[in-house]
Amino acid sequence: MSDLSSLSSPSSSANPRVRFAPSPTGFLHVGSARTFIFNWLFARHTGGAMILRLDDTDVERNTQQSVDSIFEGLKWLNLGWDEQYKQSERLELHGKVAWAIFDKGLAYRDFTPAHTGEAEKSGAQGTWLFNPDAREMPREESDRRAAAGEPFALRFRVPRDAGETVRFSDAVYGEQVKATADIEDFALLRSDGMPTYHIASCADDADLRISHIIRGQDHLTNTFKHVLIFEAAGARPPQFAHLPLLVAPDGTKLSKRRHGPVVSVTTYRDAGFLPEAFINFLCLLGWSPKNDRENMSVRELTDLFSLEGINRSNAVVNFKESPAVAQEAGTQSGRNHAIPNTDEVRVRNPLLISEETFDPKALWLNAEHIRGLALQDLSARLLPIVAEAGFSVTPEKILEITPLIRERIKLLRDVLTAADFFLVDQLPPYDPAELIPQKGDAAMALQVLNKARAVLPNVEFKHDPLDHALRAAAQELGLKAGQMFQPIRVAVCGRKNAPPLFETLQVLGKEKTLARIEQAMAKLGSASV
RNA sequence: GGCGCUAUCGUCUAGGGGUUAGGACGGAAGAUUCUCAAUCUUCAAACCCGGGUUCGAUUCCCGGUAGCGCUACCA
Numbered sequence: 001m002s003d004l005s006s007l008s009s010p011s012s013s014a015n016p017r018v019r020f021a022p023s024p025t026g027f028l029h030v031g032s033a034r035t036f037i038f039n040w041l042f043a044r045h046t047g048g049a050m051i052l053r054l055d056d057t058d059v060e061r062n063t064q065q066s067v068d069s070i071f072e073g074l075k076w077l078n079l080g081w082d083e084q085y086k087q088s089e090r091l092e093l094h095g096k097v098a099w100a101i102f103d104k105g106l107a108y109r110d111f112t113p114a115h116t117g118e119a120e121k122s123g124a125q126g127t128w129l130f131n132p133d134a135r136e137m138p139r140e141e142s143d144r145r146a147a148a149g150e151p152f153a154l155r156f157r158v159p160r161d162a163g164e165t166v167r168f169s170d171a172v173y174g175e176q177v178k179a180t181a182d183i184e185d186f187a188l189l190r191s192d193g194m195p196t197y198h199i200a201s202c203a204d205d206a207d208l209r210i211s212h213i214i215r216g217q218d219h220l221t222n223t224f225k226h227v228l229i230f231e232a233a234g235a236r237p238p239q240f241a242h243l244p245l246l247v248a249p250d251g252t253k254l255s256k257r258r259h260g261p262v263v264s265v266t267t268y269r270d271a272g273f274l275p276e277a278f279i280n281f282l283c284l285l286g287w288s289p290k291n292d293r294e295n296m297s298v299r300e301l302t303d304l305f306s307l308e309g310i311n312r313s314n315a316v317v318n319f320k321e322s323p324a325v326a327q328e329a330g331t332q333s334g335r336n337h338a339i340p341n342t343d344e345v346r347v348r349n350p351l352l353i354s355e356e357t358f359d360p361k362a363l364w365l366n367a368e369h370i371r372g373l374a375l376q377d378l379s380a381r382l383l384p385i386v387a388e389a390g391f392s393v394t395p396e397k398i399l400e401i402t403p404l405i406r407e408r409i410k411l412l413r414d415v416l417t418a419a420d421f422f423l424v425d426q427l428p429p430y431d432p433a434e435l436i437p438q439k440g441d442a443a444m445a446l447q448v449l450n451k452a453r454a455v456l457p458n459v460e461f462k463h464d465p466l467d468h469a470l471r472a473a474a475q476e477l478g479l480k481a482g483q484m485f486q487p488i489r490v491a492v493c494g495r496k497n498a499p500p501l502f503e504t505l506q507v508l509g510k511e512k513t514l515a516r517i518e519q520a521m522a523k524l525g526s527a528s529v
Numbered sequence: 530g531g532c533g534c535u536a537u538c539g540u541c542u543a544g545g546g547g548u549u550a551g552g553a554c555g556g557a558a559g560a561u562u563c564u565c566a567a568u569c570u571u572c573a574a575a576c577c578c579g580g581g582u583u584c585g586a587u588u589c590c591c592g593g594u595a596g597c598g599c600u601a602c603c604a
Contacts, residue, residue: 023604058603114602127531127600153602173534182532182600190602197604221533221599244535244597251596281541284553288542292552311542314597318540318554361541361554371567407567418566438564470563485563497565 016048016211020081021201023055024066028073029263030317031216031246031254034282038243039214040079041283041305050081051208056088057200073265078275079298085208087200094195097203097233098154098188106232107188109142109152110134114191130155130185154189156198156228166224171241171307173217178224186225202226206235214307217242217314241307244286245314254317262319262357271353272385272412273362277369281362285315295368318359355411367410375402382415389416391423400507404499420494422507427494427516432523434490437483442524444479448487449521451477453514461510466502491520 020036022028043050052074056062074081087094101107112131135157146152159180167177188199195203205213220242230237248254254263261267268278276298284294288311289304296304355363370378379395379402386393405418421427435445451473459469474484485501492513498504505513 021604025604055604061603110602112602151602155602176533178533184600187602192602194602196602201604216598217534218598219604222604224533242534247597249540253597284541286541290543292543294541294553313535315542316540359540359554364554367567405566408565474563480563482563489564493564495565499565501563 014209014211016043016046017051017209018043018048018212018214019051019053019205019208019210021053021055021204021215022070023058023061023197024063024070025058025061026066027069027256027264027266029254029256030265030268030282031263032070033073033077033265033278034246034285035214035216035243036074036077037079037279037282038287038305038310040081041302042212042214042307043082044302045305048211049083050079051083051085051210052081053085053204053208054087055197055201056086057091057094057195057197059088059194069264069266073269076265076269076275077279079279083208085204087195087204090200090204090207091195093207094200094203095189095193097206098195098199101156101188101229101232102154104232106157107154108135108137108157109146110155110185110187111137111145111150111152114153127182128184129181130158135185151191153187153191155185155187156225156232158183158185158228166227168223168227168237168240170220170223171212171239172244172310173220173242173312176220176223178221180228183224183228188229198222198225198229202229202233202235205238206230206233210238212239212241214241214243217245241310243310244312246285246317247314249316249318249320251314251316259319259321261353262317267353268358268362270413271355271358272414273366274369274373274381274412277366278362280369281359281365284361284365285317286311295365295372318361320357363410370409370412371406373406375399375406378402378406381412385412385415386419386423393423397422404503404507408499418499421492421498427519430490430494432520434496435487435520435524437479437486440479440483444483445487446521446524447477448479448484449491449517449524451484452488452491453517453521456510456514456517461506461513463502463506466505470501487520488517492516 018039020032020039022032022036040050042048054067054070056067098107102109110131112134134155162181164180165177166180166183167175169175186198187196189195204210223240223242227237246254248259248263252258256263265278269275279298280294280296280301283296283301283305287305287309289296289309293300293304373381376399379399382402383393383395383398386398401415401419401422405415408418409415416423432442435449436442437444437448452470455469455473459465470484470488471481474481477484486496489498489501489504490496492504492508
């Protein structure tokens with residue numbers, strides 16, 4: 001009954017079944033997100049099923065906060081999944097499979113106390129394979145000590161015959177072979193009875209009829225152990241596909257502590273990335289459609305995705321370490337770098353992340369996707385951001401503003417800085433000198449504004465009439481168009497860099513425009529006296 | 530230390546025994562425009578090192594080096 005052979009041979013025509021199996025011990029980071037995405041893409045491309053499984057057998061380190069963070073991130077990705085499981089609710093299965101392996105003589109009890117860890121970890125560590133005393137312990141003695149209540153771990157009895165090998169074929173890395181002589185007798189069950197990752201994962205993969213395991217390359221060498229487990233449990237190993245790892249610019253693996261919030265999915269969300277752009281970006285790290293396409297929708301990615309397009313070398317997420325993080329890392333070097341809460345603080349202040357922190361390509365792709373969005377769609381995504389920032393604007397107003405900023409923002413949150421002057425009643429203070437046009441002086445600025453104030457009340461606030469009126473005005477004053485437009489632009493926007501003038505005035509409206517021109521003139525007057 | 534994986538512009542990548550080694554981001558310059566963007570054009574920028582195989586290697590093989598991973602009763 002506990003043998004998995006009956007469970008594990010789906011008919012060959014069955015649709016693929018893949019899983020994403022995060023362990024809730026931290027925030028959902030970009031590497032995990034990419035693994036999820038590749039699995040999802042593979043499932044959708046092949047018409048298979050996507051399964052989400054929480055690998056939560058490490059009760060010590062699991063947190064609800066982490067579970068929440070994972071779901072939060074996945075929800076934002078908006079891809080979904082078909083089935084959902086939790087390993088902690090499947091412990092019985094794991095135990096059964098482990099003991100079935102034991103019953104076949106392929107596992108044994110090890111009464112040696114657990115390693116305390118660090119001691120033999122660094123440097124001089126030899127190649128530990130197993131404790132002969134435990135491995136060779138007669139079954140009677142083992143049973144007796146277990147019956148007496150002595151704690152033990154259950155270990156896999158890795159074959160030790162000379163020349164024996166374990167092999168599997170990886171869809172990305174090709175044929176893999178390893179001598180069993182190089183594989184230690186790994187644990188299946190801990191002394192508290194809880195399953196280890198290896199047995200829980202394999203038992204579930206077999207039971208859930210997972211056909212393809214697509215996961216990070218950090219599991220490549222673990223896979224030999226897993227093949228051993230599958231075979232011992234009488235299950236056929238699934239197809240494996242290992243993904244190259246995502247690493248930081250310094251080549252080390254992504255870590256919240258070292259690299260800050262840029263490795264957390266929700267940071268991208270909060271900074272105003274479009275989920276489809278973020279997905280697009282992640283797909284380009286370690287995978288290529290091989291046709292020079294870069295900007296792709298989720299639909300296109302699904303069509304194009306294949307395991308063959310995955311490459312084998314680690315990819316750098318080219319972010320910049322934020323100054324705060326870098327500085328702190330410097331301060332901490334050589335110390336025990338265990339400052340709690342700092343991660344949390346940064347994660348809760350996503351706005352501290354400056355645009356330059358992100359991988360420039362991610363930013364570019366986001367801008368591309370933003371430009372590709374329909375106006376209605378974009379404005380609908382902008383609205384909540386504006387509202388959350390405390391501005392009360394109507395959807396109609398945002399819709400009017402959207403085309404003016406669409407080509408000028410890289411992140412959704414940029415709406416707050418790109419369209420600020422549409423949103424506020426009172427312009428924040430600015431330097432009156434900004435009002436002075438090229439090759440002009442304060443008098444010219446005043447002259448321009450004065451003219452505008454005279455002309456504008458009688459103009460219809462639409463692009464063309466404004467265009468004609470203001471160009472005519474410039475001509476009358478003997479000024480270049482640019483010299484005419486700049487003082488007005490600064491008067492209404494509070495800065496030189498802004499969307500095209502006529503559209504801006506149209507959206508702003510006559511009343512506000514005239515009021516701001518008035519204020520600008522006052523500023524100039526008081527500044528020059 | 531042992532075992533494994535990897536190596537093309539700064540970054541993501543395409544390619545592959547003979548190529549001007551392609552694309553993209555970023556950078557630089559220019560065009561355009563009422564500023565800023567967007568857009569367009571152009572430029573700079575790479576096959577880790579050493580052997581071997583070969584008429585010919587960046588490509589295939591071996592070695593080195595480097596990076597990464599695994600080496601837990603973490604996952």
